[in-house]
Amino acid sequence: MKMWLVAVFALVIIIVSIFFSSTATSNAVNNKNDIIVIPVDVYIVDSGSYSSERTQQNIKDIFSKANTVWREAGIFFQIKSVSIADVNDFIIREMIDGNGAAIKQTPFYNKDVLNVYMSNFVGGEANGLSMPIDSIIMISDKTTLNDFRTLSHEFGHTLGLNHASHPEQLMHAGTNGLHLTKEEVSISRATALKIFT
Ligand SMILES: [Zn+2]
Numbered sequence: 161m162k163m164w165l166v167a168v169f170a171l172v173i174i175i176v177s178i179f180f181s182s183t184a185t186s187n188a189v190n191n192k193n194d195i196i197v198i199p200v201d202v203y204i205v206d207s208g209s210y211s212s213e214r215t216q217q218n219i220k221d222i223f224s225k226a227n228t229v230w231r232e233a234g235i236f237f238q239i240k241s242v243s244i245a246d247v248n249d250f251i252i253r254e255m256i257d258g259n260g261a262a263i264k265q266t267p268f269y270n271k272d273v274l275n276v277y278m279s280n281f282v283g284g285e286a287n288g289l290s291m292p293i294d295s296i297i298m299i300s301d302k303t304t305l306n307d308f309r310t311l312s313h314e315f316g317h318t319l320g321l322n323h324a325s326h327p328e329q330l331m332h333a334g335t336n337g338l339h340l341t342k343e344e345v346s347i348s349r350a351t352a353l354k355i356f357t
Contacts, residue, residue: 196235196352199273203245205280210252212278212301216242219278222299225308229330229338230315233345235352237315240273256283260294271295274318274356276311290317295355309336316340319348 202219204212223239230237245268254262255277263269263277276297282289287303287310290296297314299307309330316331321344324331328339340348 194234196349196357198235198237198352198356199240200237201240201270201273201275202242203268203275203277204242205252205277206244206246207252208249210249210279210281212280214278214301222308222311226312226315229308229312229340232340233348235315235319235348237274243268245277252277252279255291255296255298256289258289258291260291260296263296264294269296288314290314292318292320305334306336309338312338316344316348318351320351321348 200223202223204214204219206212219242220239223237227236245266247263247266247268251262251266254260260269263275264271269275274295274297276299278301279298280301282298282300285304286300287305287307288297288299290298295318297311297318299311299314303310313330321331323333324341324344326332326337326339327335328337330338330340331344
């Protein structure tokens, strides 16, 4: 083979490999910036008066709607498992009082994911509650607002958001508002990356 032909052939291979490696790199970076996936274990509480009547299908539906809300932030809450949490009433009462120590000693908790508990009742008039440090959320069966909005709102607390003043905002305390501000999006993405990836 002539020398110049060998040189051209080698050059083509180099150019092609540079092209493919750069596409692969930029895809990896884009994917990481686009969607942050948060793994979730869901528990249907089975404990005396706290026992939830929610079904797997109902839970899937709520998550699907909540993920529509959070798509705006490029965050996806992925259900890893749905199981029955057959625990003592005391443990649920502790969680409602803001103490996650007892549930963490049971098989119904995983420190590496977000733990969402479906309960008939979560205390007082509350629709849901969030304990961000323990990655725990509780959702009542009897929400007075849309249940997917309650779940979406508690996701916001988990991701470091505080209450907002405008009724159309997701983080407003007493409405069905769904809007996330740019600042809330950047806070929640930063928190999600820190805690769950
Ligand atoms: Zn709240």
